[in-house]
Amino acid sequence: MNIEILQPKPFDIVGSTIMIAGNAVGFEGHLSISISEGHVEFSGAASAGAIALRQFQAKVEIPDNPNFQLDRLFVTVTDDSAGGEGVIPTVHVPVFYGPRILPGYVGYRNYTVAPGDTLSSISTAQYGDPGQVSVIQRANAHLIDDPNLIFSGQNLRIPIA
Known part of the structure; x- marks a missing residue:
């Protein structure tokens, strides 16, 4: 088969x-x-x-x-x-x-990295908390090896609860 x-x-x-x-x-x-x-x-x-x-x-x-x-x-x-x-x-x-990545997970929204973005700034904008960087990194583990290296134009998934 x-x-x-x-x-x-x-x-x-x-x-x-x-x-x-x-x-x-x-x-x-x-x-x-x-x-x-x-x-x-x-x-x-x-x-x-x-x-x-x-x-x-x-x-x-x-x-x-x-x-x-x-x-x-x-x-x-x-x-x-x-x-x-x-x-x-x-x-x-x-x-x-x-x-497991985000308690209460119901889905995700797409986010395109803009020039000057960091995971910390994205976390603050999306969750109101710069401490949620690991949530974004874990949801995009196939794209992000190093949380200090993201690139303009990357399409990331932002989990939502």
Whole structure:
């Protein structure tokens, strides 16, 4: 089976309800879905139909206080019906878990870095508190290695609660 995950995209910020959608090609198209950060795992299932390209979708609910130790999660989709020899088709998509980054997370707004901006000035403008720099950095960990190095024109996600 070939599996293509269309939602979520790599490095998306997800909430407590994670919607997974994509396409799959295979014989008996039963898919297992797991959400894990290496320590704690939640799972679900989806069906992709049989012997053709089929769309699939599923929803995994993460309970309150899941005890995740990391902001980064992996959405994993595996073809359970792949039998026989060889590698079982599996796709992993890294995402960020918004409720761990910002308690009460409900979404994010986009922000384009302007000349002269710093994470501290963005934090003050967005949250009224320069101490929220880590929230912005964690939500954009795939873009920001050093909080002192952001660039004009960068598109950042500002989590909102």
